[in-house]
Amino acid sequence: MATAETYSYADLGPLMQRLTGDEKHDWSSASTIDILWVLYDRVLGPDDRFLLSKGHGPAAYYAVLAAKGFIPTDALDGFGGFASMLGYHPDRSLVPGVEISSGSLGHGLPLAVGVALNGRRTFVLVGDGELDEGSNWEAVQWAGRAIGLENLTCIVVDNHTATYGWPGGIEARFALEGWDAVRVDGRDHDALEAELSYQGGRPRCVVADIRR
Amino acid sequence: MSMRDRFYRSAAAALEDDDRVAVVLAEIGISQMPKHPRLYNVGIREQLMIGVAAGLALEGYRAVAHSYTPFLVERPYEQIKLDLGHNDLGGVLVSTGASYDASTSGRTHQAPADVALLSALPGWTIDVPGHPDELERAFAQALAGDDRVYIRMSEESNSARAEGERLNVIRTGSEGAPFVLAVGPTLSPTLEATTDLDVTVSYLSRVRPFDAEGLAKAVTGTDIVLVEPYLAGTSSAEVARALADRPHRLLALGVQNVELRRYGIGQDHRAAHGLDAAGIRRSLEAFLQ
Numbered sequence: 397m398a399t400a401e402t403y404s405y406a407d408l409g410p411l412m413q414r415l416t417g418d419e420k421h422d423w424s425s426a427s428t429i430d431i432l433w434v435l436y437d438r439v440l441g442p443d444d445r446f447l448l449s450k451g452h453g454p455a456a457y458y459a460v461l462a463a464k465g466f467i468p469t470d471a472l473d474g475f476g477g478f479a480s481m482l483g484y485h486p487d488r489s490l491v492p493g494v495e496i497s498s499g500s501l502g503h504g505l506p507l508a509v510g511v512a513l514n515g516r517r518t519f520v521l522v523g524d525g526e527l528d529e530g531s532n533w534e535a536v537q538w539a540g541r542a543i544g545l546e547n548l549t550c551i552v553v554d555n556h557t558a559t560y561g562w563p564g565g566i567e568a569r570f571a572l573e574g575w576d577a578v579r580v581d582g583r584d585h586d587a588l589e590a591e592l593s594y595q596g597g598r599p600r601c602v603v604a605d606i607r608r
Numbered sequence: 609m610s611m612r613d614r615f616y617r618s619a620a621a622a623l624e625d626d627d628r629v630a631v632v633l634a635e636i637g638i639s640q641m642p643k644h645p646r647l648y649n650v651g652i653r654e655q656l657m658i659g660v661a662a663g664l665a666l667e668g669y670r671a672v673a674h675s676y677t678p679f680l681v682e683r684p685y686e687q688i689k690l691d692l693g694h695n696d697l698g699g700v701l702v703s704t705g706a707s708y709d710a711s712t713s714g715r716t717h718q719a720p721a722d723v724a725l726l727s728a729l730p731g732w733t734i735d736v737p738g739h740p741d742e743l744e745r746a747f748a749q750a751l752a753g754d755d756r757v758y759i760r761m762s763e764e765s766n767s768a769r770a771e772g773e774r775l776n777v778i779r780t781g782s783e784g785a786p787f788v789l790a791v792g793p794t795l796s797p798t799l800e801a802t803t804d805l806d807v808t809v810s811y812l813s814r815v816r817p818f819d820a821e822g823l824a825k826a827v828t829g830t831d832i833v834l835v836e837p838y839l840a841g842t843s844s845a846e847v848a849r850a851l852a853d854r855p856h857r858l859l860a861l862g863v864q865n866v867e868l869r870r871y872g873i874g875q876d877h878r879a880a881h882g883l884d885a886a887g888i889r890r891s892l893e894a895f896l897q
Contacts, residue, residue: 500690510665
């Protein structure tokens, strides 16, 4: 992937503009862009797995996959078209590097638990609104309370969109179920890297706070 | 030994013999199986059961999930559709309870629409064994593959095992005689109901993919009777497709789409749905007169 190394964080904007065709759009406002970049640029190793559960608004994901050489940058043009490999929700059968097809909320975390059972370091990204889905909590409870799945990290992008909120904080709910949960500035690359790289004998929950 | 006991025994043996096999349970069945590192009990969390099975499949395991029919097929239906199907992963789902084995438990533990629901998703092999021996063979075959397989166990059983992966003619009537196709454990009552009738009786235990070629070849008349141990008409469209090249008429027997609101024993329910020998006979006579 020699070409991949030529892309930097600053290149993500133009790559995302190829997807959206919107030159005025402030690409850096995408809630997941910093997390995804830090994961792919600094954290993920070849034997690790990253599952994007929050498949909505995948432009940042596609841009990072292109920047890192998983998909050709030409694929970014025609986003959502009939012949495009890139839809509004990712399909693992179409997009190299995509581990799970997502779009329907609440599926990635249970899948990640299954992957992590194989002993593999596994990351999954969910949204604070997505946590409304009860299926997530089946996974949170079992991974934390029942088996202590220490090689699993759940990243929660908290841009405060859940209609009824999470009184007491998302991290408190994970912690109650036996997770090692922290909140971090979702734009701070060094802080994200530090928290995502840490593993301490319990499943890890990193709530990435995004202020709008 | 019942299908269910055979399944637990076979699954435990497979965990010992094959490093690729993992079993994911949601409480149901956990007390019937010996502990094993790849036997997971997720508690009463059926969505997680399917998600975890699919995650294990992503890692190359042959994952087996099992519960009562409604909790295996209906409650986590979207997980079956997406986590396994849309992700194009394999898995083996083995249900217990069939349509009304849980007769005293009532509607909550009954799912006669299971085969119809899974038939509506692409890529599923669906086995409806009619005998514990058939269950064991179907399960062994499923473990050896890497596709999506649903095996529907039942407390009802035919008096003997039969070959049913392809259409199997059990008793041959005269040329052009009515053609009866019995699925899974409906074979014994069907044979009893037709013992003195000039009909051909055939058998299928694998209903998806449906052996359309076998049916088209075997049918010589115009009258077709389908006897299925789940929702009536589940395979009607398959029969219609198989026989699209000729005029025919079809009687589709099976579990009626009603809220019966009755308890009792399985035999009561079989009779209520007209799936005992007497009921099948009544329906046949009305259809053929």
